[in-house]
Amino acid sequence: MAILGLRDPAEGDWDHFRAIQYTGLARYAILRVVTNLVLGLMVCQLFAGFVPLWQLAGWMAMLGGALYFPAIVYRQSGMVNHDHVARRFVLQLVAATSLIAFVWAIPILLFAPQAGPMELATVWTILAALVVGGTLLLNALPLGAVLFNLVLMVASIIAFARVGDIVTIGAIVCFSIMLALSGFENARAFLMFKLSEVGLAEKDEVVSLLLREFEEGDADWLWQIDASRRIVAASPRFAFAAGREAKDIEGMPLTQLIAGKAWESGNLPPSLHVLSDKLTKRESFSNLVVKVQGEDKTFWWELSASPRYDDNGAFIGFRGVGSDVTESRESAEKIARLARYDTLTGLPNRLQLTEALDRALNECEQWKTRCGFLMIDLDRFKSVNDTLGHLVGDRLLAQVSLRLRSLMGKDEMCGRLGGDEFAVVMRDTGDGQRIGDLAHRIIDVLSRPYEVDEHTLFIGASIGSAHGVRDGRTVETLMRSADLALYRSKDEGGGRHNVYEPKLHSHAEERRVMEMALRKALEKDEFTLAYQPVVDAASESLVGFEALLRWHNPEFGQVSPARFIPLAEDARLVVPIGNWVLHRACCEAVSWPADVRVAVNVSAEQLYEPDFVETVVEALSETGLAPQRLELEVTESVFLREGSRAGETLDRILALGVGLSLDDFGTGYSALGYLSKTRFTTIKVDRSFVQGAARGMQESIAIIRAVVAMADSLGMATTAEGAETENEVRVIRELGCKKIQGYYYGRPMGAEDVAEMFSDHRAAMFG
Template identity: 55%
Template sequence: MPIKAILGLSDSADTDWTRLRGLQLSTVGHHARIRMAAHLILGLITVWTFQGSFNIVGLLMWFTALASLHIRGGLADQKLVHAERKRMSNREFQRHLVTPVGSGVIWAAAILVFAPFAELAQQVTLWSAVAVLIAASILFYSAAPMGLFVFALITGTASAISFLLQGHFEMVLLVAAMVATALAGSVEIARTSLASRISEGRVSEKDEVVSMLLREFEENEADWLWQIDTSRRVRSVSPRFAYALGRQQDEAEGRPLFDLIGGKNLEPAEMHPSMHELIDYMKQQENFSNLLVRVQIRGERRWWELSGTPIRDKHGNFSGFRGVGSDVTEQRESSEKIAYLARFDTLTSLPNRMQVNESLGEALIHADQWKSSCAFLMIDLDRFKAVNDSLGHQVGDKLLAQVSQRLQSLMGDGQLCGRLGGDEFAVVIRDASNRKVVSEVANKIITLLSKPYRVDDQTLHVGASVGSAIGPRDGATVEELMRNADLALYKAKDNGRGGHFGYVPSLHASAEERRQLELSLREALDREELTLQFQPVVSSKDGSIVSFEALSRWNSQEHGFVSPGKFIPIAEDTRLIVPIGKWVMREACEEARNWPEHVKVNVNVSPEQLLEDNFADEVVDCLAATGLRPERLEIEVTESIFLRDASIARAALEQVLALGCQVALDDFGTGYSSLGYIRKLRFSTIKVDRTFVKGAAQHNAESLAIIRAVVAMAQSLDMTTTAEGAETTEEVELIRRLGCDKIQGFYFGRPMTAADARRLFRTREELKRA
């Protein structure tokens, strides 16, 4: 502690002196009365000593000044008793110097005024009184020595001057030595005193913290103190511990602890492992902390968190255990629930993606250790989205719950099924050394999941596609194996769904090709790589052209001619079909302006495009820009649009119909046919898929019945029918006999360029003229 800081002349940067100033002034306040009494008593002695040598009135005036100063100062200093709790600045610290400065001046006046008129004995008495006050001030100002400094310097200087004027040089030296000693001693005493006060303050703070913690502990109803003796019988049962035991204090006192928390006749084999752990600690007389123990309290299962330490007497002999405990049942159940949610799917109660990943990782490690194989199967439900969109998510969730039950029923030893998310499930087969196991499990899954489901009095049909990968052959890591199984699943769905496909390395090439195609397709419109071709639709009566179906073709700079079967699914998956569809409609309408007025143009519209908020506005803009009459535009849609969002699709098509355009239902009978939307929405045309045409040509009774039913329904609803895929004379004649209004197929023309389509009309005109 620097001397200047102790004296209050400056503050050191590394110490909070505003706090220490309070400690210093607190000491001054404690000695205020003693200091006041000492000055008054010595003042009276001085007056008594000089009464014969000096005017009594002057002496009384001097004493009155001394008494007034110290009474006022003493009362003010007494208020500093509690200053240790405050923070005080240097300015506040220096205010207390008023009394020692004034007192020094008054005593100096006595030395300089009274001494010249007094005898040597009287002077010695006065100096002795001052010396006593200087010495006593070392105690009075033990922590704040600045008061002693100013008092000693003022009175010492006055005494030295007085003795010097009288020629007592030896007394001058004596005064100087005493003042210097007092000042030096006061600094050391102040440093020691202040350090002591700081230590006391710290101890006091610690006591307050400990007391606060104890009060908080006592007030916390979830915790209690417990104690047992060497026989493990509970002692000094506190009210809270008794409450935790579900008993009264006197009922629990002296009872064996393990009878109270485990059951009186509980066998060791029936104990929870945590109870055995607690017993081991007590047998070995070891400390334990935050030990989770499952207990039975009055037949109810609870979780306690216990800490304990062995009790030993002064001779080191073990005399029991003492500790604290708390009931953490709710926290434990909450953490168990969180752990469950982290590893299990809440809807199906199957292991979730994280647990499936862990299980697959363990299977790969096992396969590597034993030089065997494991397998991973990815399962995707077919037609589930249609159920979810048409019947709602609640029905979809109930269906998923039934699917999970069926999957679980198929699992054998070393097999685990889980839900990856949505309608995707997975199966981990720990031992797939016999490759037949994989195909057998996959086929069982497809067969069982394809059986009808009964949900809310409705019969639902969904299927399943399965992709599989063998580890470590098809992937040495979890990520590789899952990615390759996903590629196999995609291939299974691409092959027509409802089947199983095992991973082969060539799938990577297909995936890479798809990725490259997607990148190129994103730039196809800007590069003007897309073109339109037109396939004629003719009247079944006279073979005249009534419309053309616009078909998009892609001739890529990087990949050459790309089949629509490849790039259209990619466009739909990436939503590139929306800008492509807009372009097709605009180009088709523009080209239709070059045809005769009675010839229509058919434009296929994807569900992604139809479900756009502004689809009807786009049709209006297209017709306005090209000048094509609305009745010459026929929008072709498939039944799948009504499985996405039937209300939005119907509203969009009704707006299109209101414009005067026509709407055709394409591929009728191949999807999820429902007569409900045919009744609600007046289609202009129903197109019979080519599979029924080919079947009818082969005398398939079912195909014939379907075509007859479609024709009859269309006629009753004032709709026309178009048969697709006519390639032979026999098929054309059959279609005419069955009553279809229009025919489309290679027999009448393959998809052709716009120029070739125009040439057809010129040729027909030339033939008519001829």
């Protein structure tokens, strides 16, 4: 009923379906009109001798009007350029078709009786042809075809019933029924075909739209090759990605396009070999990244494709998509490089060094050979960073890396571990002598002067080395062994190379145990202070003491400051220990005579603590020591860090009335600018100059004279350290130093000895 147009089912948009169904009517409209008019003229010729001409002319006019009426209905129905047709318009077209059938019934009902049986049979034959053709041409209007067939069947039955031809009537009935059924099935098939055709067209439009959007994208394109691997139907985007015109790459082998200039030499990248292998085996592939050599630069494409076959199963090529992934590839390579190379020096970083060392150890295990690992630490680099800034330090590291790289052979890799630490991996050390030779060359080359930003810089290098697999079978063990050897080189003053020895492990363990003991030394009250006298050079009267830290541990005994002070610095214990020394010195000195001062050494780490001035104030207030009796000794290293915090802290300390002493002047990074920044009360001349002057060394004598003259002009006192002999004391006096400190006047003594000394002095005075 829906196909006939008599009912609209609830499911589906049948107004749209009818529009699809009836679009076929317009295609054969002219053919139907011409056919009807030609057959009408044949009928007029058949009955021309039996029927008056005016009747035939009138009938032709009626036929023409009936043929024109469907065109009017068709235009008014909205089926022209419209995708929806209402059911009432379909029924109007059916009525118009039925009208044509009634006009055709006139010749067989009115004209045939005026002629003979022969004419009746002829006109029925014409009508049969018309019915068959109408059924075929009206498959888009099945109800119209059925009614057209029904009207002419009834008219034919009436006509043959008049002459009593029952057989023909039966044939007509059977013919009409079969024709109606076949016409209905034809209409159903026609509708299904049109719906399928429209569905395919819509799908094709969607696919075309997607492909067009795909083609017009910024990064993707389509590509296609034939069975000979030659490019066919080169798209504009594909040509643009290749940096060429589409006509230039049409017909070119895909592999030749990708290879570029390397095609002639045959030096093809591995990725192109993989692609060629896939094409040869006719295998599908996805997200295959290939290197493309363009005219001016190199690209990276990501290709996906599948083989294509024709209807007979013959291979006809590949079709696929591609993307330009050059930017993402370069970003990935940059990230990978950042993960494996040091950004400042361009050398391999710790990750790549450990991987290389792991490979070297595996080769040693496999081939029974030796590998080597050298750890390099730059000497005096920290002072460059502190005095000239990190920018100069970074440029210095870059020059160090260039020198290291120039020393490497084919089986050696140098890299940066971090900070001022470098390392070298040696795949084969032979008999082991190569490690020592390379280490000494490194020390020699790195110790030569550097020119950085108009500064001439001198640094050195300390090296520790270990042999694989003798000193370690794993990366961690071998690196630890080399690190222990490096510690030994640094402890020996730097500029040296030491090879790992098993006993270094025991030293490291001892150091670790000592560090643990040092961390508990304060709470266990294992620290004491010793005081070394400072006397007036002219009168030899006592003017003060310098407080010196001592550590006595039940396990290690009396530990030398040369051992535990560097350990405290590494363990970041200097600040709490230094604050304890300050409080204890003030507490013990408060009972001394009022004219005797106490000097306390202060580290740079203490000065850079934000609350150090408050710590000094607290020590003075809690002990009751007068600020004028306290003198803080600092070295030039406190000025080496960037920023002005140390100078500001020292100015605040001077404002309290506390004295300041510049220790070891002239031995480190001596600069007169320090004296202009901070007004010290005392400058201490190092022991090395005192001994040199006593031996008559003119350089030492000149330095001491210059320091004394400068101190006198600035209103500062001078203290000579390390005076041990009468000759040294005499020279110091002659050179003008105001105060003297050394074994000649007394060794460091405990607080009880100092108290006893003052008691004996009082007893002698009042005795």
